[in-house]
Amino acid sequence: MESLLSARSLETVMSNTYNDDAIEDCIWSVIESSQNVADYITYLQHLLTSSRHRDKAIDKAVSLFSPSLSSVQGSYYGAFEAIERIAKSDGDEKLIKSAWFNYAKMLHNGYGVAADRRKAARAYERAISLGEVRSLINLGALYERGVGGINQDFPKARDLFQQAIDRQEPLGYLRMAETLAEDAYEERRDLFIKGAEAGCMYAAIRVGKLFNGGKEGFEQDPVQGMYWIERSAAAGNGYAAFYMGWHYENGHSVGKDPQLALKWYETGAALGDRASMAGLAALLYTGADGVEENYQQSMHYMLRAAVLGEPRAQRRFGRELVWGVLNPEANEGLRKRGVAWLTLAEQNEDEFAAEMLGRVYRRGIGVEVDHQKSSAYLLKAARAGIPEAQGQIGLNYWYGVGLEVDHEEAYKWLSICALQAQAEGLYFLGRATELGVGCQSNPEEAVKLYRRAAEMGEPEAIYALGTCAYTGKGMESDPRLAVSCFQKAANKGHADSMVRLGIMLHDGEHVLTNYEEAARWFLEAAQSGEPRGMYLLGRMYEAGDGVAESADEARRWISKAAMSNYPPAKEWIEKNLPKSPKWLTQLVNPSE
Numbered sequence: 130m131e132s133l134l135s136a137r138s139l140e141t142v143m144s145n146t147y148n149d150d151a152i153e154d155c156i157w158s159v160i161e162s163s164q165n166v167a168d169y170i171t172y173l174q175h176l177l178t179s180s181r182h183r184d185k186a187i188d189k190a191v192s193l194f195s196p197s198l199s200s201v202q203g204s205y206y207g208a209f210e211a212i213e214r215i216a217k218s219d220g221d222e223k224l225i226k227s228a229w230f231n232y233a234k235m236l237h238n239g240y241g242v243a244a245d246r247r248k249a250a251r252a253y254e255r256a257i258s259l260g261e262v263r264s265l266i267n268l269g270a271l272y273e274r275g276v277g278g279i280n281q282d283f284p285k286a287r288d289l290f291q292q293a294i295d296r297q298e299p300l301g302y303l304r305m306a307e308t309l310a311e312d313a314y315e316e317r318r319d320l321f322i323k324g325a326e327a328g329c330m331y332a333a334i335r336v337g338k339l340f341n342g343g344k345e346g347f348e349q350d351p352v353q354g355m356y357w358i359e360r361s362a363a364a365g366n367g368y369a370a371f372y373m374g375w376h377y378e379n380g381h382s383v384g385k386d387p388q389l390a391l392k393w394y395e396t397g398a399a400l401g402d403r404a405s406m407a408g409l410a411a412l413l414y415t416g417a418d419g420v421e422e423n424y425q426q427s428m429h430y431m432l433r434a435a436v437l438g439e440p441r442a443q444r445r446f447g448r449e450l451v452w453g454v455l456n457p458e459a460n461e462g463l464r465k466r467g468v469a470w471l472t473l474a475e476q477n478e479d480e481f482a483a484e485m486l487g488r489v490y491r492r493g494i495g496v497e498v499d500h501q502k503s504s505a506y507l508l509k510a511a512r513a514g515i516p517e518a519q520g521q522i523g524l525n526y527w528y529g530v531g532l533e534v535d536h537e538e539a540y541k542w543l544s545i546c547a548l549q550a551q552a553e554g555l556y557f558l559g560r561a562t563e564l565g566v567g568c569q570s571n572p573e574e575a576v577k578l579y580r581r582a583a584e585m586g587e588p589e590a591i592y593a594l595g596t597c598a599y600t601g602k603g604m605e606s607d608p609r610l611a612v613s614c615f616q617k618a619a620n621k622g623h624a625d626s627m628v629r630l631g632i633m634l635h636d637g638e639h640v641l642t643n644y645e646e647a648a649r650w651f652l653e654a655a656q657s658g659e660p661r662g663m664y665l666l667g668r669m670y671e672a673g674d675g676v677a678e679s680a681d682e683a684r685r686w687i688s689k690a691a692m693s694n695y696p697p698a699k700e701w702i703e704k705n706l707p708k709s710p711k712w713l714t715q716l717v718n719p720s721e
């Protein structure tokens with residue numbers, strides 16, 4: 130399915146010169162009762178700048194769309210046949226001219242029929258003979274690109290674009306500029322500006338972006354840039370409205386103003402622009418100064434953007450179904466739908482969706498656990514530069530999860546992750562460096578990496594630094610630093626640190642003995658599911674250290690540790706509890 134944005138490059142600015150109302154009504158009359166979502170998606174791609182039936186088409190597409198849809202073959206062929214009949218009929222000259230253009234465009238893009246660029250070229254030529262100026266642009270694009278059996282012919286393309294310019298079609302300037310070499314800055318710049326000044330909204334946004342970026346011979350001038358982008362948006366370019374909203378939301382080239390961002394996103398969404406819908410959904414999701422959070426409206430626009438093919442919206446909607454507010458009860462059906470949306474986003478080249486799918490298949494959320502598939506998605510995301518995926522794929526190579534064990538690859542990916550100052554990546558690179566995984570063991574360098582990650586608040590790194598300070602590995606022994614690290618990590622919920630701190634408090638090692646505090650940390654660790662914490666807490670109850678002595682509580686906690694296969698707890702159970710409890714003996718032999 131061709132994206133709306135790529136299709137837009139072949140469309141032209143709407144003006145009084147072009148009127149396709151009758152054609153649109155004809156197409157709509159054919160498809161309005163269809164139950165095939167592809168008909169409405171095709172309609173929205175074909176008639177990009179129209180609002181005549183847009184909202185109804187979007188509503189129908191949303192009601193029928195499924196993210197697991199395997200194809201977009203619809204019944205739009207009936208619309209193609211209807212337009213063909215009009216084009217080849219005797220009747221109103223303006224209507225026939227419009228029909229030839231739309232008939233050619235359907236053949237050009239494969240709307241309702243298999244794409245046939247040669248036949249499309251002949252249809253454009255027929256429309257041109259009737260005075261249809263847009264056809265000059267689209268026929269020129271066929272010769273410029275040389276696709277579908279059309280030989281590439283730049284002189285022919287430029288001649289057609291010049292004819293469009295001569296007939297007052299400003300898009301000709303933009304297309305003419307795009308046929309020139311990229312380093313022909315001055316000539317391209319003049320053509321872009323002429324097109325913008327003549328009223329081409331696509332040239333206007335191009336000029337605005339070039340002024341903002343200071344590229345292709347344009348001096349950087351954000352004031353000029355925003356002027357032209359706003360002019361394009363005001364002329365009805367939904368994508369320009371998105372850019373206005375993005376700039377105001379993020380404070381680029383203009384002052385940060387969430388309310389103006391909201392206004393422009395709403396403008397773009399009303400024009401049917403999917404990027405604007407996605408931007409509006411994201412802004413309403415989080416809220417901002419002067420913009421009230423509205424979850425229901427956020428999901429409304431996010432779903433529409435997703436159905437229209439916006440990968441970011443597909444990914445965000447999928448994420449909501451898998452992990453978010455839409456799925457508070459972990460409904461398996463919703464999770465599966467969420468995975469389908471994430472898969473669609475990944476197929477549309479959203480690398481963040483690939484990273485999420487890596488997590489989904491690794492944990493078995495809405496799907497069966499599949500470590501090979503997980504690693505394939507993570508590797509794709511890692512190569513796209515996502516640090517979380519780089520770190521996880523490094524661990525997968527390290528431990529052979531879904532991949533063959535390869536310590537050199539593990540070290541490479543952990544290093545790349547750490548280079549992006551990702552705290553978890555720095556920690557795991559420290560572990561690899563300490564243990565000599567894919568490299569020579571270097572405890573001193575490992576300590577440096579632990580320290581950097583600890584400064585960023587990574588609990589595992591804080592604990593590792595504390596352990597090095599405690600043992601003197603890679604650094605001079607520093608008991609005070611060790612205690613401080615274990616305290617910090619424990620306060621962040623790190624179970625191993627809780628246990629280590631509890632032991633030090635119990636034994637009075639580098640701290641004052643404090644049984645009550647020791648018991649508190651053992652309890653914290655036990656409640657987080659840490660078997661050592663359970664066992665040690667049970668022993669505290671057995672001895673009455675820091676807690677009221679209780680044989681029942683001792684047995685309860687040590688039994689829980691034993692059920693988690695903690696060896697000391699199993700040994701204690703074997704030694705201290707009878708093979709046949711008294712209640713069981715009395716049940717079997719009541720006389721005893």
